[in-house]
Amino acid sequence: MRQRLRHLPALLLPVMAAVLIWAGGASAQVTRFPAPQPGASGGGTGAETELSVYSSLDNDLAAPLIAAFQARHPGIAIRYENLLTTDVHDRIVAETDAGGPTADFAFSSAMDLQVKLANDGYARPVMTPDTPSWPGWANWRDTAYALTFEPAVFAYHKPSFAGREPPATRADLMRWMAEHPDQAQGRIGTYDVARSGVGYLFLARDQELYPGIWSVVQAMGRAGVQQFPTTADLLERISDGRLAVGYNLLGSYAAEWARQHPDVGLILPRDFTVVVSRVGLVPAAARAPELGGEFLAFLMSPDGQRLLSHTLRLSAVSLEVAGQTSPAGGMGELDGLRLKPVPVSPGLLAYLDQATRAKLLARWNKAIQGR
Structure with a gap:
């Protein structure tokens, strides 16, 4: 601060x-x-x-x-x-x-x-x-x-993608991990969903909107995904290249960080963009x-x-x-994006149910371990 x-x-x-x-x-x-x-x-x-x-x-x-x-x-x-x-x-x-x-x-x-x-x-x-x-x-x-109106974004280390486009969809991210395992291993980061409230909310929405999300999580697990409780933890590591890609970062903080750190780029996912x-x-x-x-x-x-x-x-x-x-x-143009805002409604209370939370976290941990 x-x-x-x-x-x-x-x-x-x-x-x-x-x-x-x-x-x-x-x-x-x-x-x-x-x-x-x-x-x-x-x-x-x-x-x-x-x-x-x-x-x-x-x-x-x-x-x-x-x-x-x-x-x-x-x-x-x-x-x-x-x-x-x-x-x-x-x-x-x-x-x-x-x-x-x-x-x-x-x-x-x-x-x-x-x-x-x-x-x-x-x-x-x-x-x-x-x-x-x-x-x-x-x-x-x-x-x-x-x-x-705050989108979840992909953040990336620009020098790590010199000469080629960074992933713009979840399918792109999986393809990059599969085709460049040496560059991806240990260099993908996301929230620790057990400790980050916004990270957990993003995961819950991903599961609702995208049936293939668990294949993405499994692929990130195989690539040694790093998990952090705060956006700042992730952005610091993307800035210096320890991480090449950050998945589902809170766009408001990431946009401000990118303004001050020119090696950090942002992508609003083209397949769908969760908005909180x-x-x-x-x-x-x-x-x-x-x-x-x-x-x-x-x-x-x-x-x-x-x-x-x-x-x-x-x-x-x-x-x-x-x-x-x-x-x-x-953060970029919104035209043409599939924006998926989280409605302000009692439906959000389901995310606070302890049994639902425990089930989702168990599935996350299992997927991260490649199972």
């Missing part, structure tokens, strides 16, 4: 002059963004109020969103807690069940856990000006909204639900979606904004 902070625009530095507190061990970081002084533009109440946010989005990525929101609402300070996705869910449940207030807004990449909060009554319906036009797959009962989203909601027990609703409305607005797409390299859900911004947040 320190490396990313160095690249923040200078105009954001006053916003980041905040109090940072580590809480709950290494899993939580609390940052307070003081309210800007009310000015002529944006009005302001003259009295500072505080919006509380629980989010899995890194502080440096959240800072432009917070700066833009506060520019429109200069009387609002923001208490921002950067949490693991499971902690976002668990904190809201525990604080609500204890009868106290919880965050005013929750923003997480764990689609399944966010939908579980909504399904279990821990989120409140919120109508924003953009709700009527929001895609049906991205809105569940006006309580949980998909706010980003970060989901926002206003908790039922929010201390200031009206502020949480205002923050949600901002993220769904054309300005908020444009900021997600342009500044954060997280593609917009809004079709209006997506048509005005660079496709896929800088």
